[in-house]
Amino acid sequence: MTRLVIEPVTRVEGHGKVSILLDERNRVQQARLHIVEFRGFERFIQGRPFWEMPVVVQRLCGICPVSHHLAAAKAMDRIVGGERLTPTAEKMRRLMHYGQMFQSHSLHFFHLASPDLLFGFGADVGKRNVLGVAALHPELVRQGILMRKYGQEVIQATAGRKIHGTGAIPGGVNKNLSIAERDELLADVEQMVTWAQSALQLAKDYTLTNLELAQGFGDFDSNYLGLVRADGALDLYDGGIRAKDKAGVVLFDHLDNQRYRDVIAEEVRSWSYMKFPFLKALGPANGWYRVGPLARLNICSSIDTPLAEAARAEFVRISGGKPNNLTLAYHWARMIETVHAIEKVRLLLHDADLQGTDLVTSGERREEAVGIIEAPRGTLIHHYKVDRDDRVTMCNLIVSTTNNNEAMNRAVTSVARKYLSGVEITEGLLNHVEVAIRAYDPCLSCATHALGQMPLQIELFDAAGRLLHRMAKGMAAR
Amino acid sequence: MTDKILFTIDGVELAAEPGQTIIEAADAAGIYIPRLCHQPGLNPFGSCRVCTVRCNGRPCSACTQPPAPGMVVENDVPDLQALRAELVEMLFVEGNHFCMFCEKSGRCELQALAYRFGILAPRLDYCWPQREVDMSHPDLLIDHNRCILCARCVRTSQQVDGKNVFQFIGRGTKKRLAVNSRASLAGTDAAAADAAVAACPVGALLKKRVGYAVPMGRRRFDKVPIGSPGDIAPGQEQ
Numbered sequence: 001m002t003r004l005v006i007e008p009v010t011r012v013e014g015h016g017k018v019s020i021l022l023d024e025r026n027r028v029q030q031a032r033l034h035i036v037e038f039r040g041f042e043r044f045i046q047g048r049p050f051w052e053m054p055v056v057v058q059r060l061c062g063i064c065p066v067s068h069h070l071a072a073a074k075a076m077d078r079i080v081g082g083e084r085l086t087p088t089a090e091k092m093r094r095l096m097h098y099g100q101m102f103q104s105h106s107l108h109f110f111h112l113a114s115p116d117l118l119f120g121f122g123a124d125v126g127k128r129n130v131l132g133v134a135a136l137h138p139e140l141v142r143q144g145i146l147m148r149k150y151g152q153e154v155i156q157a158t159a160g161r162k163i164h165g166t167g168a169i170p171g172g173v174n175k176n177l178s179i180a181e182r183d184e185l186l187a188d189v190e191q192m193v194t195w196a197q198s199a200l201q202l203a204k205d206y207t208l209t210n211l212e213l214a215q216g217f218g219d220f221d222s223n224y225l226g227l228v229r230a231d232g233a234l235d236l237y238d239g240g241i242r243a244k245d246k247a248g249v250v251l252f253d254h255l256d257n258q259r260y261r262d263v264i265a266e267e268v269r270s271w272s273y274m275k276f277p278f279l280k281a282l283g284p285a286n287g288w289y290r291v292g293p294l295a296r297l298n299i300c301s302s303i304d305t306p307l308a309e310a311a312r313a314e315f316v317r318i319s320g321g322k323p324n325n326l327t328l329a330y331h332w333a334r335m336i337e338t339v340h341a342i343e344k345v346r347l348l349l350h351d352a353d354l355q356g357t358d359l360v361t362s363g364e365r366r367e368e369a370v371g372i373i374e375a376p377r378g379t380l381i382h383h384y385k386v387d388r389d390d391r392v393t394m395c396n397l398i399v400s401t402t403n404n405n406e407a408m409n410r411a412v413t414s415v416a417r418k419y420l421s422g423v424e425i426t427e428g429l430l431n432h433v434e435v436a437i438r439a440y441d442p443c444l445s446c447a448t449h450a451l452g453q454m455p456l457q458i459e460l461f462d463a464a465g466r467l468l469h470r471m472a473k474g475m476a477a478r
Numbered sequence: 479m480t481d482k483i484l485f486t487i488d489g490v491e492l493a494a495e496p497g498q499t500i501i502e503a504a505d506a507a508g509i510y511i512p513r514l515c516h517q518p519g520l521n522p523f524g525s526c527r528v529c530t531v532r533c534n535g536r537p538c539s540a541c542t543q544p545p546a547p548g549m550v551v552e553n554d555v556p557d558l559q560a561l562r563a564e565l566v567e568m569l570f571v572e573g574n575h576f577c578m579f580c581e582k583s584g585r586c587e588l589q590a591l592a593y594r595f596g597i598l599a600p601r602l603d604y605c606w607p608q609r610e611v612d613m614s615h616p617d618l619l620i621d622h623n624r625c626i627l628c629a630r631c632v633r634t635s636q637q638v639d640g641k642n643v644f645q646f647i648g649r650g651t652k653k654r655l656a657v658n659s660r661a662s663l664a665g666t667d668a669a670a671a672d673a674a675v676a677a678c679p680v681g682a683l684l685k686k687r688v689g690y691a692v693p694m695g696r697r698r699f700d701k702v703p704i705g706s707p708g709d710i711a712p713g714q715e716q
Contacts, residue, residue, distance in 0.1 A: 047611055049619060051689035056579040080687075160694030164578065167693065175693040360691075389613040390686055 002026065004420070005459010005470040006430050009033075009437055016442070018433055019459045020416050026423070031416040033408050033437060035274040042395045050079055050386040051170050057382070057397070058164055063107065063443055065164050066100035066155055067375030067400075070237070071382040073168035074371030078258075079386050081363025082171025088356030089172035094237050095348045096158035096167055097373070101236055101341040102192070103151025104376035105293075105334050108441045109199060110144025113331055117206050121435045122428030140202075143195045147338075150185075150192050154345060157181040172360035182349055189346045193307070196339045200311055203335035207328060208318075216418065218327030218411035218436040221246035223279060223289035224298045225403065227374050230254065232301030234308075234340065236374040242299045243279060243289060248322045251279065257372040260381055266398065276405050277398055288406035291378025292440060293333035298323035305347070308340035327411045330439040334376075375400045377441050401442040411436040425469065485549040487511075487531075492545070500540040500551060501529055510705035511553050512562050512591060514569075514679055515628035516541035520637055526569075526628055528562050528591065563595035571602045574609060574623035575680075581689045582681030584697030588626060589680075590704035612657075614664035617686055618675060625655050625682040634677040635668075643668045655682070 007017035021030040045056055054072040058065035070093055077083040085093070115128045118137065126132070134141040152162040157177055159165025167173050207214055223246065227239035240254030241263070252263060266275040267284045278287035289295070297316075303309040315336060318324065324333075348354060371382045378400030385394035401408075415436040419429050459470050482493035487500075487509050494503035499522055504511050515526040524542035531540045532552040545551070552558065569575075569588060577583045609622035632644040632655070643666045647656040659665030668674070670685050678684070694700065702708040 049611075049613065049686065049689075051687055052579055052581065055581075055690060059578060165694060166690035169690050170687075174691055175696075390619075391611075391613045 002463070002469070003459055003461010003465065003467060004425060004430075005461070005467065006433060007459060007470060009434050016437075017459065018412055018416075018437070019461065020412075020420060020433075021461055022420075024463060027421045028413070028417045031409070031413040031433070032271060033405075033412050034272050042397060045392055045395055048392050049390050050076055050384065050392050051390075053382075053384065053392065053395075054168050054170075055164075055166055057395075060397075060399075061443055062163055064100055064104045064376050066096055066159065067373055067380050068382070069159065069165070070097055070168055071371040071373045071375070071380045072384075073170065074238070074373060075369040075382050075384050076170035076371070077172075078369035078371070079366050079384070080170045081365055082361040084361065084363075085172055086356065086358040086361055087353040088176055089359055089361070090237075091348055091351060091353050092158050092173045092176060092359075093168055095177070095345060095354065096155055097237050098341040098344040098348070099151045099154025099158065101151075101376050102196070102338060102345065103148045103155070105338040105341070106144055106147035106151060106199070108376075109203065109331065109334060109338070110141060110147070112441070113438055114140070114144070116431070116435045116438065117203075117331065121432045122426070125427055125431070128431070143199070147192060147195055147199075150188055151341075154185060157185060169360065171362045174359065176356055176359065177354040179355065182354065185345070186349050189342070189349060192342050193339070193346060196335070196342045197307065200332075200335040200339050203332045204311070204314070207326075207332045210328070211318075214326045214328035217432075218414050218439070219325050220327075220410055220414060221323075221325050222407055222410075223251065223282070223287065224295035224323055225279075225289045225291055226296045226299050226379050227257075227372060228254070228300050229304075234296055234300035234303045234312075234337075236296075236337070236341070238373070241372070241379075244299050244323060246323060246325065248298070251281070258370045260370060260372065260383075260398075264381075264398070266402075272405075274402055274405050275398075277403055278406070289403065290407045291400055291403040292330065292376075293337050293378075294324060294326075294330045295378060296374060297333040297336060303336075303340055305340050305343035307343055308336050311336040311339060327436055327439045330441070334441070377401055377443055378403050399443070401440070404440045404442065408437055408440050408442060411439070483545050483547050485545040485547065485551060487551045487553050488555070494545045498544065500531060500533070500543050500545050503545055504540065504553070508707070509553065511540045512594065512705060513541060514566075514587060514591065514626065515630060517630050517634070517677060520630070520633045523629055523633065526565065526626070528565050530558060530561060530565075532558065559595065562591075563597055566591050566595060567597055567600050567602055569626045570597075571600050571604045572607070573605075573626065574607065580624065580681045581684065582624075584694065584700050585692070586681060586699075587679035587704060590699040593699070594703055594705060609654075612663045613686075614662035615666075615668060615686075616664070617670040618663060618668055619684050619686055620655065620657070620663055621682050621684065622654060623682075624680045626680055627653060627655065628679060630677040630679060631655070631674040631683050635672065635674040638673040638677075641667055641672065641674075643672070643674060 002022035004020040009016045016035050019032050023029050054069045057072045058069040060068050111130050114133050119128050156162045159167035225243045227235055228242045229235035229239045242253045243251040245251055263280055264277050265280045266277045268275055278284045303312050368385045373380050380400050381398040383396040387393050412433055415432050419432045461467055484493055492503050492507050501511050511529050513529040515523050522542040524539040529540040530537050534550055577589050612620040635641045635643040642658055645656050646653055648654055657663050657666050675683055
């Protein structure tokens with residue numbers, strides 16, 4: 001047997017590697033995504049004051065720190081008994097969150113995913129990068145950069161800074177949106193809506209044109225999980241937990257965030273720092289699920305903004321009303337959410353509540369709280385215990401990428417089996433494995449509460465466990 | 479009427495009142511001498527040495543030294559600024575100062591001095607000391623990780639609040655802030671309204687549950703760098 005290693009995985013956030021085990025006939029026996037970083041946030045925040053959490057824990061990530069900022073803030077709202085936010089506070093947080101969704105999804109689509117989609121998975125590696133895209137489609141790359149910039153500016157106006165701000169505090173926010181800030185954002189919002197729609201068109205056309213490819217590329221049935229609003233609509237900031245099975249049957253609905261542990265458990269496997277969550281009722285073998293754009297589109301009953309809702313209807317039609325199980329459909333779903341996010345930003349910018357001055361609320365103090373939010377990469381769970389002296393005594397984080405752990409491993413296995421079995425392995429073929437991982441837009445830094453940019457490596461081992469082949473970013477095969 | 483004391487700082491002529499220290503005379507004349515442990519209204523202390531100036535060629539702390547007639551004081555000169563920057567760097571590596579999530583960030587005099595001196599990264603090894611956080615008091619906390627032993631809380635508690643909440647214990651590198659109680663801050667008569675709390679230049683002695691209430695952009699040193707015209711005194715910030 002042979003073990004093939006891709007290390008590091010590129011164009012994802014964080015550090016990871018893939019190992020692929022081949023038998024004597026070079027057939028893929030097993031493929032795994034290993035997360036090789038470790039950070040330990042859950043431990044070192046113990047003993048710190050609870051109001052620090054939204055600001056400390058967001059340091060898990062530089063791509064979507066707002067998700068951690070808000071998930072922690074939502075938990076701390078409950079700690080201070082202030083979970084019923086004032087309208088200004090809730091809308092400021094939503095604006096921050098939609099701004100983040102917009103920038104993070106744009107970053108992924110234009111900078112990380114577009115080289116694969118535009119040039120093909122096996123294209124020349126010298127061209128298959130964002131600079132290659134810029135050379136051929138300069139306008140597209142410019143739009144991607146400016147869309148990301150716009151999202152970051154929304155974050156700055158609401159959180160105080162583009163990365164790692166302080167806007168959300170326990171029970172509310174520390175600022176409203178000034179008229180000047182609002183007008184500055186309003187000036188470009190229509191342009192952003194237009195560009196988001198063309199990115200959506202691109203993602204949709206790609207999926208439909210390549211439907212046959214997509215249907216054999218990491219397609220598999222799974223359960224899906226995410227938050228939905230009380231009426232079942234997509235809600236990225238708040239809602240009850242809904243899970244559906246592969247056929248679209250609702251497994252549970254509108255579950256109170258505070259009770260996530262009733263339905264979700266985590267399994268530890270020796271070969272990865274990333275845990276494997278599963279639905280308790282179905283057990284680890286069948287209870288794994290997917291989160292993120294694809295899952296959210298699969299579980300929600302509607303979207304409350306017209307452009308995104310029209311796009312959702314088309315998306316649902318493709319899979320005949322059943323959950324869409326295509327890994328590559330994540331891109332399309334992600335761009336529907338991008339349109340939704342900017343539609344929401346536009347609505348909020350016209351809402352006078354954002355200039356309100358009632359920013360913080362509080363009530364009966366609690367000692368334990370959960371905050372859940374739909375981060376760009378999927379459902380993000382923060383759980384804390386706080387003692388009477390205001391000290392954090394326990395923290396459990398289940399991040400989006402962790403929720404997708406099993407699914408990414410399945411995608412890696414499925415793509416490796418299809419493309420790598422019994423053939424001479426090339427860089428282009430190995431990139432197919434990375435394309436499958438990238439579709440989930442994993443943030444391995446968050447997933448291990450870990451550190452850094454995300455290179456990934458692939459290793460190939462034989463049956464005796466000997467390393468035969470290793471491929472890494474900037475590294476020749478060996 | 480007593481005679482004023484005429485002296486110069488960096489060539490500028492000043493007239494100090496008798497009894498004034500160099501830093502007091504400089505403040506009155508609008509000349510900034512960097513400082514950390516000095517606080518107007520408290521007895522001179524002279525522990526941090528960030529206000530070190532050269533008086534007639536000899537280094538001395540501007541917060542304890544009174545001017546003498548005809549004294550030539552050097553303040554804003556490269557070698558003294560470098561010395562002050564080194565002192566600030568030592569304070570950074572000696573404690574555990576994580577500005578990125580400290581609620582005092584943007585309002586912290588140590589951080590503001592580091593910006594003023596252009597300190598981007600420390601050149602010295604971090605000590606990474608093991609230090610406690612005293613969260614026992616209902617309204618206050620002491621994060622010893624951030625204490626720079628400036629004694630502003632010690633002196634303010636005694637001289638302004640008329641209490642005696644804080645003291646130092648230990649010597650040399652073992653020196654640390656302690657409270658006058660068998661166990662912790664909860665056992666003292668410290669109160670959130672004490673001037674001693676506002677006197678802390680860093681994030682060591684804090685009111686609980688205030689956190690990040692002041693948004694970025696509106697914090698004391700977001701507006702003007704420390705020591706610049708328009709900077710406001712501690713305790714008067716928003």
